[in-house]
Amino acid sequence: MAKNDELPYGAPGENAVHICVDMQRMFAESTDWKMPWLPRVLPNIVSVTAARPERTVFTRFIPAQKRGQVPACGDAITSAGDR
DSSP: OOGGGOOTTOSOOTTOOEEEEOOOGGGTSSSTTOOTTHHHHHHHHHHHHHHOGGGEEEEOOOOOSSTTOOOOGGGGEEEGGGO
16 A cells, blocks of 8 residues: 555454445436546445445435435445345
């Protein structure tokens, strides 16, 4: 690891969890939500996820069916090991 890439608090421990927030196609495709940096970071996300899928948690935004309606919190959480 290059000197400027070192983690300030050291390597994550065995109990560390990789939380991957909102990795949805709408951020990669030509939409109003497109994130131009996504192609650059995606290989790193895939690598970390592949290394420890059982320690990876994905979240995703779930839009409400009706304005003002909020989905249940548990509906927005999945684990890489559950797929």
